[in-house]
Amino acid sequence: MVAFPAPIGENMRTFAAVLYREEGMYVAECPEVGTVSRGRTVEEAVANLKEATELYSEEFPPEDGRRPIVTTFEVTEGARA
Incomplete structure (x- = not known):
């Protein structure tokens, strides 16, 4: 994957991506704005x-300072809700 610098005068913002495999594809989600996409590889996803987040952000600019807290937790295997 090749990274290109932002055009002069444009601000960059960092977003989180959560990925998982589903039906042979990688699904990528951005928890800050709720965009979702997929691809055959992690890089493609x-x-x-x-691209989806950039297009979405043009129409609906994200709130400043809104960052999710990402953590993990454990559950007992076979536990029922």
Whole structure:
């Protein structure tokens, strides 16, 4: 994957991507704005998510300072809700 610098005068913002495999594809989600995309590889899924997030952000600019807290937790195998 090749990274290109932002055009002069444009601000860059960092977003989180959560990925998982589903039906032989990688699904990528951006928790800050709710965009979702997919691809055959991790790189393709993230590139597609970046494009989807850029297009979404043009119409609906994200709130400043809104960052999710990402953590993990454990559950007992076979536990029922």
